[in-house]
Amino acid sequence: MTRTIEVVHTKNKKEKPNADNIVFGKYFSDHMFVMDYSEEKGWYGPRIVPYAPITLDPSAMIFHYGQTVFEGLKAYRTADDRILLFRPEKNFRRLNQSSERISIPTIDEELALTALKKLIDIEKEWVPSLEGNSLYIRPFIIATEPNINLTPSKTYQFMMILSPVGSYYKEGIKPVGIHVEDQYTRAVKGGTGTAKTAGNYAAAYKAQERATKEGYSQVLWLDGMEKKFIEEVGSMNVFFKINGEVITPELSGSILEGVTRISIIELLKDWGVPVTERKISLEELYQAYDQGELEEAFGTGTAAVISPVGELNWGHRNMVINNKEIGELSKKLYDTLTGIQTGKMADPYDWTLEVQ
Template identity: 65%
Template sequence: MTTYSIDVTLSQTKKEKPQSDQLQFGKVFTDHMFIMDYTEGQGWHDARIVPYQPITLDPASMIFHYGQSVFEGLKAYVTKKEQVLLFRPDENFKRLNKSNDRLCIPHVDENLALEALKQLIKIDREWIPTAEGTSLYIRPFVIATEPYLGVAPSDRYQFIIILSPVGSYYKEGIAPVKIAVESEFVRAVAGGTGTAKTGGNYASSLKAQQLSDSKGYSQVLWLDGVERKYIEEVGSMNIFFKIDGEVVTPSVNGSILEGITRKSIIELLKHWDMPVTERRISMEEIKQAYSEGKLEEAFGTGTAAVISPIGELFWNNEKMVINDGNTGEVSQKLYDTLTGIQNGTVEDPFGWAVEVE
């Protein structure tokens, strides 16, 4: 097994840790961070764990001007047996490199990234909250750091991992959320960067999100960027519908992010011999299924929220209240199973949980 050289500098002062019942999402960060540099001709170098601190960049660093960056999101959990578990971290670092590919960023060694993450978590282990619904959120990201005002791939980068103890992503928790279907703005198109996890995708979504917030909706549901009729994904989640006993989700089409939770849900449903299909789904089909009483459930999936039941869809000035605004049976079973695997309370027949030893 390859041994990676990672320098460690421990913090001399420890931050005060928040109470579990006061945790918000992504507001507080642990005592340490991982950093590695890339220089053209030298490759990735100087892997190190250091005290959490600001980073200093030249004002001309290309990240500020051309947005060359990618990121990931995953979580660590503490089990009742005091084990620390990660959920499918190999899939996250594999997807990071897919995003790197699209943004012309050099690949990161996935094994080194996982080893660095494990070492970082071991150092900041006491930051992992243990209350129900809490976890340690992990944010790996890469930014272009070359100071150059030219439209070209950077020749310098930093790969950084930071950690944040978190509560529920939505204040509603597992309770159903309200979603507004977005008909004016577009998230992505095939051939664009929709399949990459890059900051620009989220920046361009903020206007629609701001407008939906003002109307009392938690997220927006994006439609395709060409015909504006086919469902793509929710702001921070992939989406599933249960229609007349069958679970359906939009097929990956070149503009939808390939969610790891999405992939896990499909594999779980197949494991349970429940009918699940990936295909094109139009809003008209959803409206018709709703009108006929066949739209039984809808839910979003993602690392941050895991499973987020959808209690209401707002489209064409009409509200569709799904399952009387309650969490559906399949949504609840998926949530219980997935979080159970993540927390070590449910058997993991897939080998998804990776222990930090």
């Protein structure tokens, strides 16, 4: 495969949004990356072109069978005007893992990273400088073959688009309320829970609607078989600090392997904080709460980095955690990880990659 990336510059640059009030996912930069796949050529035609609508046949297989995968990561502008990516190689590796599960041909991860760096370099003016803001990156692959036969597509497009986003915590970090979902199922072992594919998220809407109606921000998902063991919070991995030990559900075949998740685990181990990946039941969590041992709870993900949990609603049992205040460890993890991502703190782990 050729590694030459064609570049076509736009002749009509867009007006950039007000940095003080950027709505997530609404604004997109001037250019995007596109690459095609066919059985005869493999992946070919890597190019950076003006951001524009795409044209697909009504019978394109993405519309009918949902064969698609995506990723989410960010670029950060430092105080000294450098642009940093955070562990992007892990996102492209996970994109390929998702693709394998959905029968999509894998991409060249090195080429994808090279293309991303080139795209961001062209779009560097779109990386916000206001503290807390960043440039959200959405790589995704869709099935494009015009065919409604129930079989994997023979053609695909891989694209990357960029969107400036505001601070997740505009008014400071506030722990959220979580509703325990015991009716709907997010994923089961052997299903697509470990893949970042569109259907997983659409299937979660109904439970989120239910939680929102009851006044809660997120959903705590339980395992699909017994409705007993904790899996994820919304679109985030979840951690609990119980009697000094941090526990997070193990990757059991239905939980997404988060980049922020593994970074948190590595930080805790480096700090000498006991951290365990294992099954944890809701009953065990409630028992720890009842005994006064549930000290902190938080979700982890690209968008929020750390999202403290202040309340868990489980039927008629309600858990108020740490007086609905962010815990000391949660705050330290948030400050450290965002400090590394934005270049405010040293990066002893070699997690950041500068866009040249």
